[in-house]
Amino acid sequence: MNQLVEKIKNVKSFHELYELPLDSKKQVQSKPLRIGLINVPCGGFGDIIVCQIFSEYLQYWYPEHTVITCTTAPHKFKSLGIDTKKFVKIHVNGDEECETYDLLYFKKQPRKFDIINFVFNINLFKKFIPYADHFNTFTMSEYNGLYPPYTFPIGVGEGQLGLFLIKPDIKFHNLIKKPYAFVYIQPSPIIGSHGKTCFLCYIEMISKKYSQQHDFFQVVIPPWIIEELQNDGNFKHRLKKAITTYYPNVWLKHQEDSKDEFFHGQGKTLILRGDLLPQPRHIFISLLKYSVEDVLLTGDQSVTDAFSCCSKSKKIWYQAAPWKEDFAHAMGNAIPNPKFETFKTACGTIKGLHKSMDYTDFINKYDFRKLGKQKMDSIIRFTLMKDDPMIQFYMDSVLHSYKVESVIKKLKKKYKIE
Numbered sequence: 001m002n003q004l005v006e007k008i009k010n011v012k013s014f015h016e017l018y019e020l021p022l023d024s025k026k027q028v029q030s031k032p033l034r035i036g037l038i039n040v041p042c043g044g045f046g047d048i049i050v051c052q053i054f055s056e057y058l059q060y061w062y063p064e065h066t067v068i069t070c071t072t073a074p075h076k077f078k079s080l081g082i083d084t085k086k087f088v089k090i091h092v093n094g095d096e097e098c099e100t101y102d103l104l105y106f107k108k109q110p111r112k113f114d115i116i117n118f119v120f121n122i123n124l125f126k127k128f129i130p131y132a133d134h135f136n137t138f139t140m141s142e143y144n145g146l147y148p149p150y151t152f153p154i155g156v157g158e159g160q161l162g163l164f165l166i167k168p169d170i171k172f173h174n175l176i177k178k179p180y181a182f183v184y185i186q187p188s189p190i191i192g193s194h195g196k197t198c199f200l201c202y203i204e205m206i207s208k209k210y211s212q213q214h215d216f217f218q219v220v221i222p223p224w225i226i227e228e229l230q231n232d233g234n235f236k237h238r239l240k241k242a243i244t245t246y247y248p249n250v251w252l253k254h255q256e257d258s259k260d261e262f263f264h265g266q267g268k269t270l271i272l273r274g275d276l277l278p279q280p281r282h283i284f285i286s287l288l289k290y291s292v293e294d295v296l297l298t299g300d301q302s303v304t305d306a307f308s309c310c311s312k313s314k315k316i317w318y319q320a321a322p323w324k325e326d327f328a329h330a331m332g333n334a335i336p337n338p339k340f341e342t343f344k345t346a347c348g349t350i351k352g353l354h355k356s357m358d359y360t361d362f363i364n365k366y367d368f369r370k371l372g373k374q375k376m377d378s379i380i381r382f383t384l385m386k387d388d389p390m391i392q393f394y395m396d397s398v399l400h401s402y403k404v405e406s407v408i409k410k411l412k413k414k415y416k417i418e
Helices: 002-009 016-023 046-061 074-079 194-211 223-231 233-243 281-289 300-310 322-334 360-365 368-384 389-399 404-415
Strands: 034-039 066-071 115-117 180-184 216-220 249-253 260-263 269-273 294-297 315-318
Touching: 002 016, 002 404, 016 368, 016 389, 034 046, 046 066, 046 074, 046 300, 046 368, 066 074, 115 368, 180 194, 180 281, 194 216, 194 223, 194 233, 194 294, 223 233, 223 249, 223 269, 233 249, 281 300, 294 300, 300 315, 322 360, 389 404
Parallel strands: 034 066, 034 115, 180 216, 180 294, 216 269, 249 269, 294 315
Antiparallel strands: 249 260
């Protein structure tokens, strides 16, 4: 306890008091624990995939413990081919997604969890799980999350615990013949005109590059790009200016069995395929894996899938959405790739055509399976120590104090420390 008091004196914020016991290297006797993953997705499948991968990590690392996913959206997991028989359904007094935690409830309260993991406001969350506190409930950010502190700050850069990498065994999809390029970015209505500009930068770059290799070329794109091209004359004009020097004959395919001539010219042909996305995750990764070298992606998990499946064969371009600029810059510094410094060059640039990319050191350094496991090991060890009366008194002192000085005073009085 003397050592713990000395450590407390050096903390810079009250929140660090919750982390101090995790530094203990004390050997403890193991017993089965229940680990609850709380998943309340907010748009898309990124939150779903991160939760599932983390669950798989935990089950692999700690087969002696029970890992239970609690979610408001089991149907999203099912759509990805995930077995949800042992999941616990979270009900919501409101919309299914993005609701605050005081609006969540279980129809039947699950047996008590020893460890709870998700991103949260503890005061709201206690209305959902009353026994939750900072010593049994741990937070995980999205990549380079903007509102720390987090127990698991995932992402890239100083203090981050890395990416959720996997080892996918992916077969060819048979949806489209090679060669083709792959694009998966956010639509302009969500992030302003940047989505269109991003696509134009990329399409000009790959048109110049691949027209020298392929007279017939296809590009898999999200459906929103087709819709914008059909409804926005300026976007259409900018696209024509960017690519017809390289591919004068351009077609759009936006539905099964449909193909519209877009620009007619003599010579090489480019087809923009808006009919193939979205897809289940294994097919999505397959489309990504078997595309040409240059891919354009956005979001946390799609770029992680590229690093996981094909880092040795891909040149990854990244749409740095406004809320993802920190992640993009951190990746740019760590790879390194200075093109990630601005949204235009991050999406692809003619000047980047001949730049080689080597992600080996980057992936080795920022692998959550190494960095995250160290943190999870410490949480498991601490949880197994909670029966120790000294640990119990420490937790009680912290949970019922507002200042570091108050905690020190209580510990000194209890253990007669000068």
